[in-house]
Amino acid sequence: MNNEMIYTMFLNSIRNMSDEELNKTLEKARGILNANDYQKLLELIKKERQNDQK
Numbered sequence: 001m002n003n004e005m006i007y008t009m010f011l012n013s014i015r016n017m018s019d020e021e022l023n024k025t026l027e028k029a030r031g032i033l034n035a036n037d038y039q040k041l042l043e044l045i046k047k048e049r050q051n052d053q054k
Contacts, residue, residue, distance in 0.1 A: 014048055 017025065030038055
């Protein structure tokens with residue numbers, strides 16, 4: 001499995017999560033990722049959620 005496939009799977013998971021599921025996942029990610037990576041994750045999710053609403 002290459003990085004592009006993993007990234008696509010990740011984005012599909014984000015799209016299918018409810019807001020509650022996403023919040024729980026982000027709480028866990030905050031404890032695992034450093035501040036910079038966590039911020040990048042938040043930006044990615046925000047961007048993808050905006051794209052899905054169009």
